[in-house]
Amino acid sequence: MAGPVRPPRVSARRRRPGVIALSLALIAGGGAGVAVLLLQVGHRTEVVRVVRDVQVGQVLTQDDLGKASIALDPAVRAVPAEDLMSVVGKRAAVELMPGSLLAPSQVTKDALVKAGEQLVSIGLEAEQVPASELVPGQRVALVHVPAAGAPEAGKTSDVVPRTLDGRVVKASGAAPGTGVVVVDVATAASDGPTAAAWEAAGALRLVLAAVDGG
Structure with a gap:
């Protein structure tokens, strides 16, 4: 009489180091891509903002200005934060309100009432x-x-x-x-x-x- 039939042995698949390394690289690369995308979407720009009322013709001082980090629309013109000192000493060409961003066109180096x-x-x-x-x-x-x-x-x-x-x-x-x-x-x-x-x-x-x- 024949003995019991044993089920065939299923060997575990061998893990190939190359495949594992490739998988990790793809995961890491995907994570980096997501990080770059998030940085691009949330890109913020340092710009100059007005912190107190400035009347037309008034000379701007450093105390009138501050800095803000915002996601800036390319269509919006604003003075970069690194140029803050370049506008100190110039005159307000329009009335400036606290909380507003400072645009280059809002300041002038000329006196509003000229000689003559x-x-x-x-x-x-x-x-x-x-x-x-x-x-x-x-x-x-x-x-x-x-x-x-x-x-x-x-x-x-x-x-x-x-x-x-x-x-x-x-x-x-x-x-x-x-x-x-x-x-x-x-x-x-x-x-x-x-x-x-x-x-x-x-x-x-x-x-x-x-x-x-x-």
Whole structure:
């Protein structure tokens, strides 16, 4: 009588060192790729930010500025953090608000009121304020118009109203209650007293010039 049949022996597969090494390399390489991808997605840039209010024309100090690390959109222009000291000592070309990023176009090395110019403040009633925002650098014309009640008021004339060239340096917000907006306008030094006299007499109006300054 034949003895019991033994099941065939199944030998364990031999582990090949080369295959193991290759597998580890692929895992490591995949991990590195993921790490690089995460770094690219979360890439942050050190830029300059404003830490306190700075008025138009004010000279920037180191205390006005700080640094921020952000994921910056390529379309956003901001001063790199390493260039912070390069903007210290320059003037604010626009009003700067705390928490905002500082753009290169927001500072200037030039004085906002240049040599040979004078600054005239003009108060505009709510109905006289242009719908377009008044911004520093905007070219304007200061137009002389007869004040209400003046002898020449209401008279028709073919004479072109006298005008003076000017440039907006700063425009305030509307005053609570009155809505009056005060606009600082730089004019030629020879025109400053005339513009001031027109303003005092209530005979001055501000007209925006063409965008190209013409």
